[in-house]
Amino acid sequence: MDAADRRIVQATQAGLPLEPRPYHAIAEATGLPPAEVMQRMERMLAEDAIRRIGAVPNHYALGYRANGMVVWDVADEVVDALGARIAALGLSSHCYRRPRHPPHWPYNLFTMVHGRERAEAMRAVEAIAAVLGPAARAHEVLFSTQILKKTGLRLAG
Secondary structure: OOHHHHHHHHHHOOOOOOOOOHHHHHHHHHOOOHHHHHHHHHHHHHOOOOOOOOOOOOOOOOOOOEEEEEEEEEOOOOHHHHHHHHHHHOOOOEEEEOOOEOOOEOOOEEEEEEEOOHHHHHHHHHHHHHHHHHHEEEEEEEEOOOOOOOOOOOOOO
16 A cells, blocks of 8 residues: 555545545545546455445434344354355344354354344344254344444554
């Protein structure tokens, strides 16, 4: 990442400007031509320096107050395949594998579910559990009680 890439990341890390031509605004802020900003961002996406560009809705502002991290103890030999099936359901905003930490933390599959009320979120948990079937030996739902952080990595100036 060179200095120009870094300026682009710093200019976009809080989100794209909310205006009709956001890349032109980034170009103005970074001193680069708009075409170069777009080319550099496409390259950074291809190189995984930027993971994605997309809308990130604030689910709290949209009324989704029941947000639960569901941790699952899924057989290791099927966790990847089942995780892909769960992610494809569209019932969770996040679905990923994490290492277990026995004996106190046997969970290796994590899904984040959302609902306007807990009952709605729990219906998603039940649907996921049905797909996992007996491969899920146990699970826990950890509901959020407060927002501590809502940002990703930030580069310093």
